[in-house]
Amino acid sequence: MNTAIASSPPRQPTDWSADAMQRRIRARYRAEKRFRFYGLFAVLLSAGFLAFLLVTMISSGARGFTQTQIALPVNFAASDIFLEPGQLEGDGRDQLLAQADFQGLARQSAITTYGEEGPGLLSNGAWVLLRDAVSADPSLLTRNETLWVPASTEVDFAARGDSGSRQSEARDVMILRYAELEASEQVRRTLSWNFLTLADSSDPTLVGIWGALKGSLLTMTITLLLAFPIGVLTAVYLEEYAPENRWTDIIEVSINNLAAVPSIIFGLLGLAVFINVFHLPRSAAIVGGLTLALMTMPVIVIAGRNAIKSVPPSIRDAALGIGASPVQVLTHHVLPLSLPGILTGTIIGMSRALGETAPLLLIGMRAFVATPPGGFTDPATVLPVQIFLWSDELDPGFVEKTSAAIIVLLLFLLAMNGIAIWLRNKYEQRW
Amino acid sequence: MNNVGDMMNDATDIQAEPRADTPAPTTDTLKMTARNVDVFYGAKQAIDNVSIDIGMENVTAFIGPSGCGKSTFLRCLNRMNDTIPIARVTGQIELDEHDIYDPSMDVVQLRARVGMVFQKPNPFPKSIFENVAYGPRIHGLATSKAELDEIVEKSLIRAGLFEEVKDRLNDSGTALSGGQQQRLCIARAIAVDPEVILMDEPCSALDPIATAKIEELINDLRGKYAIVIVTHNMQQAARVSQRTAFFHLGTLVEYGETSDLFTNPSQDRTKDYITGRYG
DSSP states (O other): OHHHHHHSOOOOOOOTTSHHHHHHHHHHHHHHHHHHHHHHHHHHHHHHHHHHHHHHHHHHHGGGGEEEEEEEEEESTTSSSOOOGGGGGSTTHHHHHHHSOHHHHHHHHHHHHHOTTHHHHBOTTHHHHHHHHHHHOGGGGGSEEEEEEEBOHHHHHHHTTOOTTSOHHHHHHHHHHHHHHHHTTOEEEEEOTHHHHOOOOSSGGGOOSHHHHHHHHHHHHHHHHHHHHHHHHHHHIIIIIOOSSHHHHHHHHHHHHHTTSOHHHHHHHHIIIIIIISOOOTTBHHHHHHHHHHHHHHHHHHHHHHHHHTSOHHHHHHHHHTTOOHHHIIIIIIHHHHHHHHHHHHHHHHHHHHTOOHHHHHTTTTSOOOSOOOSTTSBOOOHHHHHHHHHTOSSTTHHHHHHHHHHHHHHHHHHHHHHHHHHHHHHOOOO | OHHHHHHHHHHHHTTTSOOTTOOOGGGOOEEEEEEEEEEEETTEEEEEEEEEEEESSSEEEEEOSTTSSHHHHHHHTTTGGGGSTTEEEEEEEEETTEETTSTTSOHHHHHHHEEEEOSSOOOOSSBHHHHHHHHHHHTTOOSSHHHHHHHHHHHHHHTTOHHHHGGGTTSBGGGSOHHHHHHHHHHHHHHTOOSEEEEESTTTTSOHHHHHHHHHHHHHHBTTBEEEEEOSOHHHHHHHOSEEEEEETTEEEEEEEHHHHHHSOSSHHHHHHHTTSOO
């Protein structure tokens, strides 16, 4: 071999300015540029999709936070509900209010002011506001008072020059009527807290997101309280204490697989175990929370183990070397240093749980719940399920409410992640 | 720069002229003894039948080529090998005539009495104050904040770091330079008032000036603590230690007074190593 190399002719010096060389250089620069352009294109495309989503949601959802209201003069004094302010001071007030015919009063007042089709201008649930007004201020019963009550879906649609699916003739009539009412300042469109304070209803003018929001809050509380400590302790045990044997391997593989199991399977599990075996109440936040905790825990375990693993061994050595016990090493050094990583996993897991619909359908959280849940065992629904239910409604009034609910869900998610990221940055330390 | 100059001189004429101020190790009091120690990592034997005495008044250096087991043996002296599941130690190691591998020995207390400084400076990602205060705090050595402040200050003064950091005790310990970090680690070890300090190649990640400072510090600490230092820098062993043990392939080849070992090794393997034949 050596002789072959020695006998070959001496190598020509490389001609860096040759044409082929220059072409190669130009091609290389082009490739660099092209590659950068691909990346930029991908970023712009995803940013565009996100912007499109947000603009669509906000433009169609913003109306969901407003309400078309109609002025309704009510002559309580001359009405036939036969209540005196004095009667509403004792214990039986709720019963008296429930017995009084506010529905008839609202109907009568509408006919008095707007004629025969008057009741059709009011929302079906407008009488509830009359009752609430009296409840808040019994002295109304002796007076003649004009109240602003929610208008019907038809009026609402006329307010934006649209009649939904109604026939065009009826639409034109309603639009004209609305113009008249607007001219006489008997209707108004206003921001309303009702959407944020009420619960589900069959009438789109009276639905609210608070019931589902509270349901989500309760469910997430259960999920976090269970999944976080169990997940972190599991991660700690597997990383710090578990002996290296076949059982540990099996547990490890199982947890990794659990993280990839489709969420609906967890719903079946929740149904079979929590409801059928333990007889926990159906549709309740506690069952939803337990089910979602099962789903979230593996994600926290995996993230936690990686975070614990990434704490430099030199820190453990340092602590052990001055006589810290294993638990002190863990609680004083390893856990604080791995907290950012654990929190990142928790954010991912909780975000997924918050947006989860399928497993909750199976445990009955798709029920029609018209009052916000009072506790963990009351029937409840959650934001994504509520969105799913509303998107299924026939009444076109639900469209904007669905978009508004999506906005609320996204804000909830944003708030949750914001808190977690703030916590993470607070504990983030460099070594 | 004086230190560096001295080091250069030491490096060149160490074999001809051992340091005059080296006290005779024969006057020493016994602190730790090891008898017939074997260490296994799984099936592999890392330490083979090592017996050695560690004195209170002197600095003992372990030298030898990489992989000779000197660090492994050092880590037996405060049972840091316990953290490695496959490591198994047999034989007897005593601290003040108590077997440290006896079940009645509390390993947490042992490590407080036998402190350790590691190869790579490893301050906690906390403030300088917290780094030093951590040990006293977990062992309950201070009953008041004032007492804790005093311990921290004394430890930092002893480690020769106080003047450099006294105005920024609340800054992060990891923001210090490498040499300062290592002295912070020494201060942290001193703060729990140990009897023995083990140093595992404490200067191998440091530049010559920082190394000189650590060596000076080791000299200052001699007599207050029994010090064992692992190094693969023979000049360093000659500069800081009074006794030197030469390890090779898991066995203790030779152990004696540093001046004797470097000028008049009794074993051929020692002679070959210190004259640079291998290692």
